[in-house]
Amino acid sequence: MSKPKIATTSMCGCFGCHMSILDIDERILDLIELVDFHKSPVDDIKEFTDRCAVGLIEGGVSNDENVHVLQSFRENCDMLIAVGGCAINGDIPSMRNKVPLRECLDEAYLHGPTVHNPDGLIPNDPEIPLLLDRVYPCNEVVKIDAFLPGCPPSADTIWTALVAVLNGEPLELPYELIKYD
Amino acid sequence: MSDTFTFTVDGVEVAAEPGQTILEAAQNAGIYIPRLCHRDGLEPAGACRVCTVMVDGRPQTACNFPASEGVVVDNETDQLLELRRDIIDMLFVEGNHWCMFCEKSGDCELQALAYRFGIAAPSFPFQFPADRQADLSHPDIWIDRDRCILCGRCVRASRDLDGKHVFDFVDRGPAKRIAVNAEARLRDTDADVTDEALEVCPVGALMKKGTGFDVPVGRRTYDWEPIGSEIEKRQTQE
Ligand code: SF4
Numbered sequence A: 001m002s003k004p005k006i007a008t009t010s011m012c013g014c015f016g017c018h019m020s021i022l023d024i025d026e027r028i029l030d031l032i033e034l035v036d037f038h039k040s041p042v043d044d045i046k047e048f049t050d051r052c053a054v055g056l057i058e059g060g061v062s063n064d065e066n067v068h069v070l071q072s073f074r075e076n077c078d079m080l081i082a083v084g085g086c087a088i089n090g091d092i093p094s095m096r097n098k099v100p101l102r103e104c105l106d107e108a109y110l111h112g113p114t115v116h117n118p119d120g121l122i123p124n125d126p127e128i129p130l131l132l133d134r135v136y137p138c139n140e141v142v143k144i145d146a147f148l149p150g151c152p153p154s155a156d157t158i159w160t161a162l163v164a165v166l167n168g169e170p171l172e173l174p175y176e177l178i179k180y181d
Numbered sequence B: 001m002s003d004t005f006t007f008t009v010d011g012v013e014v015a016a017e018p019g020q021t022i023l024e025a026a027q028n029a030g031i032y033i034p035r036l037c038h039r040d041g042l043e044p045a046g047a048c049r050v051c052t053v054m055v056d057g058r059p060q061t062a063c064n065f066p067a068s069e070g071v072v073v074d075n076e077t078d079q080l081l082e083l084r085r086d087i088i089d090m091l092f093v094e095g096n097h098w099c100m101f102c103e104k105s106g107d108c109e110l111q112a113l114a115y116r117f118g119i120a121a122p123s124f125p126f127q128f129p130a131d132r133q134a135d136l137s138h139p140d141i142w143i144d145r146d147r148c149i150l151c152g153r154c155v156r157a158s159r160d161l162d163g164k165h166v167f168d169f170v171d172r173g174p175a176k177r178i179a180v181n182a183e184a185r186l187r188d189t190d191a192d193v194t195d196e197a198l199e200v201c202p203v204g205a206l207m208k209k210g211t212g213f214d215v216p217v218g219r220r221t222y223d224w225e226p227i228g229s230e231i232e233k234r235q236t237q238e
């Protein structure tokens, strides 16, 4: 039987959760015995061509591209796990939720103390993903099956969860692995 | 003492004296009833409902409900755990709790209760309130209203322990917020960095400046053991 496939993505996050995935150290050798990595920044596979058992989502939903990526993960993965604070509650990027989007853009591109923008234009190229009005937690956009809190979740948390899920066992984190920081 | 009487908590017999609350008597017997707005040494307020137990089948707040002879108290039932979990979830989503940069993280009672209840993510949508103003005016203390859970501990401590009445609530319902006893700013009150009011805040809402992140991750209060285990240990030692 071929190994189950796992896909990962980093949306509105800092890649710290992916660093934490790599931080499982030599257990990564055990992991590739258990799974094949499919679409993921780890192997740079860009499109889904196969069904995946597990999708690991880092980051919240901040722009239209994030929405599309998240929806394609939902379509192509049996189980979606929100990995880390940003995917669960928006975390640091969601600090902008206290400020209207227009004010955020004004501060960043027009009136911020270090801005030099003689044309007075806010970037609006079709190539640039369109920002949403606020940052959304993943489970407000698609159904999420499990949550791994932490900023980032520790390598032990990710490892414990993956081993449980891949062996069809319930995902129960021990006390010291539930952390919000 | 002749006045001592007993009642049960989850079937365990607990001794109490007249005037004790259910929470106090249970705690003396090594039984932890979760609480958030209550703290030993403060007058109970019954504000948060986290300590809700069933007393002879009716929900009551253990922090201010007097113990009495022979009552049957349920504490750790599935129904009560779910109710407490929901309260904690609601407190998280109605404020802005960015734990990853909060100076209180690891020592915060709200977070610790979420850990104890095994909450990986709240089950309600996040509100991201935009109207919670911080007060950074005081040289040694600041108020971060994003994190305030309206428990009223600072109100009671400032009034009853510090004898100052620096804090109180204004407005009602969703607009209710903690305010200071001055026109607008904390620096215009007689609040001081040595006030008890600062020590009692369960979350990172009332903080001392210049002390954040003093304790490294791994050595903070709730890094390894759930909140309440210090009380539960009393039971196992006896
Ligand atoms: S006050 Fe507690 S729950 Fe809120 S952000 Fe700080 S550590 Fe987290």
Ligand code: SF4
Residues within 6 Å of the ligand: B147, B148, B149, B150, B151, B152, B153, B154, B155, B178, B200, B201, B202, B203, B205, B206
């Ligand atoms: S500032 Fe702290 S102690 Fe005061 S009401 Fe808010 S959470 Fe409670």
Ligand code: FES
Residues within 6 Å of the ligand: B034, B035, B036, B037, B038, B045, B046, B047, B048, B049, B050, B051, B052, B061, B062, B063, B064
């Ligand atoms: S601790 Fe009893 S109501 Fe808050």
